[in-house]
Amino acid sequence: MVQDNASGQGGTGTFRPGSGTAARRRPTLRMVAELAGVSTATVSYVFSGRNGGGSGVAEPTAKRVLEAAEQLNYRPNRAARTIRTGRSDTVQLSLHMLSDPWSLAVAAAVNEEANRHGLTTLILADGDWYAALDRVESDVAYLDAAVGSDEARRKLQALAERGQRLVVFSETLEPDGYDVIRSDAIPGCYLAMDHLLERHTAIGCLVAEGAVRTPEHSRYTPYLVRMRERGLPIVPEHTATYADTQASAFTAAVALLSREDRPTAIYATTDFAAIAAINAAHMLGLRVPHDVAVIGIGNTPDAQSIAPTLTTVGPTDFYRRQAEIIVARALDSGDGEPGLHEFPWSLVPGGSTDLDAPPRPARTN
Amino acid sequence: MVQDNASGQGGTGTFRPGSGTAARRRPTLRMVAELAGVSTATVSYVFSGRNGGGSGVAEPTAKRVLEAAEQLNYRPNRAARTIRTGRSDTVQLSLHMLSDPWSLAVAAAVNEEANRHGLTTLILADGDWYAALDRVESDVAYLDAAVGSDEARRKLQALAERGQRLVVFSETLEPDGYDVIRSDAIPGCYLAMDHLLERHTAIGCLVAEGAVRTPEHSRYTPYLVRMRERGLPIVPEHTATYADTQASAFTAAVALLSREDRPTAIYATTDFAAIAAINAAHMLGLRVPHDVAVIGIGNTPDAQSIAPTLTTVGPTDFYRRQAEIIVARALDSGDGEPGLHEFPWSLVPGGSTDLDAPPRPARTN
DNA sequence: GAACGGAATCGAATCGATTCGATACCTCGA
C-alpha cells in the first residue's frame, strides 16, 4: 500500500546519527527543574513571564533554566496548561463546507485577528457541528450557518450553560446565552434587482435549485417580486438553476445566454454563479457588461479577482468585524451579555454592470 | 462598534428563563459521581467503555450514572483526558495557504479518513508552521510544503525527538525520524510537454514569476528543455508570468493569447493558471482545444469542474493515499520506522487538448 | 457453614502544568 525506500539518494543511513534510542519520552517541566537545580515553580515562572509575589525571576536563574530547557528540547504541554488555567488560547471555527468562499474569508479574517491577540485558530470541518464542539477544548467556538431547528436551539443552549462561549451565524436563531451574527441577504437582493432595473428590463435569473422549489425567504423571491412590481414579463426560460458546483453554474449560464431571446442582464444569487456567468458570456463571445450585465450576491473576495470586477451586494467590512466579535468573546473582553450583531447589506459597484467603463479592462498588461 | 439589540422581535427578554445564575461552572466527572452515588472510577468506566479488572459496569449503575450526567449536562474535558492518556485523538494539518486547491483537497481527504477512525482534524493556517506545532497537542502533525533549509531540518528533527509524530510534504527533505511524502512534479512536467508536442510546435508557457527568475528544478525548465531538444524556437513573448492571484493568471493569459502570433497550445505550470487560460481564451472568442490547447499541472479537483475538462498531469489517488499515511501514523499503526513515500505522476487526459472531442461539450443542459 | 472465585466497585496515585502561601536570604537602619 505504501512504498518505503528510505535510501533515496546516496548511501546515507536511515537512522539519525547523534541521538540514542533513549530519547523517546517528551521532556517535562519537572525534568527541566531538576536539571537546572530549581523548583518547578521557578521554571513555570520563567516560561509564563509571570511570578507569584516577587517582581520576577533573577537573571542568572532564568538563564540557567532556559539553558536546561534548550538542552532537553523542552516545550510546555498545552493540554496540561489548559487543564490548570481553564484557557486554551484557542478559537474554534466549525465550518460546514471547507471550500465555500464565505467560510474561507471568515477563516482568514479570524485567523489574522486571533494571531494579533496571541490566540490560535482551529478549523474543524465536519458535517456535525455540535459533535465537533465536544472534540476540542477552545475558548470560543464559531458555528457556521446554524439552522433554527428546536434541536439546534437546545444543543446550543446546553453548551452555553456549560460555560462554552459561542458565536453562531444564523438568520433565524435568537441570542440565548450565545452571540448571534446575522446578515440578512434578502434586503440586499432587492438592492441588486433595483440596480439592474435602472437600465434593464429583460433580466434573467441564475438561482440555486433549492431556492426555486421553496422560494419563501429565498434569494429568488426578490427577483419575482420586483419583476412583477414593474409589470415586466417573467419568462420561465429566463430562470436557470444550478447545483453547488462551478461546472453546474457554468452550464446553466451557457444555456441561458445562448438563447435567441437572451436577457440583457443576469441576476445571479451567488457571486460564484455570477462569475461562472461572466466566464460563460466570454466563451460565447458576449461582452460584459455591454452585451450582458451581471450582478452577484454576497460580496465575496472572489468578486474582485475577475475581469471585469463583479458588481455585487453584501455586508461591508463583514469579515473583519465578525472576526473582532469572535476574538473579543474568546478573550472575555466582549461587551457583557451575548447579543445580536446585525450587518446590513449594501451595493458594491463593479465593472460587470457599469456601461461607462472601458469594454475590456483586463486587456492591459 | 457592535450593535447589540437582543430584543429583536416581540418582547422576549434577554436572559434564558429556566437557568439560574449559578450554572456558571462546567460540570466535572466528580460532580457526576457524587450525584450518582458512585466513585469517579465508575463514571470514567461508563464513559470510556473500558474497565479495570471486571468485565464492565453493571446495567443499573451505568443507567444511574448516565442519568446524572444528563441532568448535569456533563461532557468529559478533553484536555484532562489528553494529559492523562497522552493521546488527543487529533490530527493536525499545518497549511501554508488556506485557499490553495491542493491544501483543500488534502484537508478534505484527511478529514474523511480521520473521521472514519474516530479522530478529529484540526486545521491550522499560519505563516509559521513550526510555531503552530507548539500551539496544539495532536497525535500527528502534517506539514505542507516544507522547505529543505537547514533550519527547517533542525526544527523538524527536534520535534521528532521529542516524540511528536510528523508527516511532511517535501520535494527535498529526507526522512529523519519523520515521514516524508514526496511527489516530484518535474517528471510530470515532461509528460505534459510530451503530450503537447505530439500535435503542436508553437507552444506558449504560463509560468509563476518566481520560476522564471530561478528556473533550476522549477516547472519552467521542462518547457525550455523540451523545446530546445526538438529544435523549436523559444519565443520570449510566448512566456507569460503570473503571481498567485486568479486575476493575475487571467491577465497574463489574455496577453499571451491576443498576440498576432499566438501559440496553438499553452503549457500552464498550475491547473489554476490553466483554468484562467481557458477562461481567457473563451473571452477572446477562441475555441478550446481547436484554436488553442491547454494543459495544466497538478491534477487538482478543479480540473474536472470546467468545460472542457482540463488535461493535466499529477499523482493518481494522491489525496486518499496521503490521508491514509497520516492517519495511520496518528494511530501508531504505520509500518514501523518513518520513511519516504513517493507518488509518481502521470498524464490525466481531458477535453482541453483532445481535438477529437465535440467542440463545446458544456452546451448541453 | 467456611472457604473460594469472580464480578462490580472503590481509593488513590498519576499525568504536566500553574499558583498561592510560606520560607530563606540579603541588605539596611537603628
Place this chain on the structure above:
DNA sequence: TCGAGGTATCGAATCGATTCGATTCCGTTC
C-alpha cells in the same frame, strides 16, 4: 547586633480526567 522589609525561590495543592491494585459482595462448592 538585631529586627524589619523586600526579593527570589520553594513546597504543595490543584485542575479533571484515567487506571491499577485493593476491597466488597455475591453465589457456589465441598
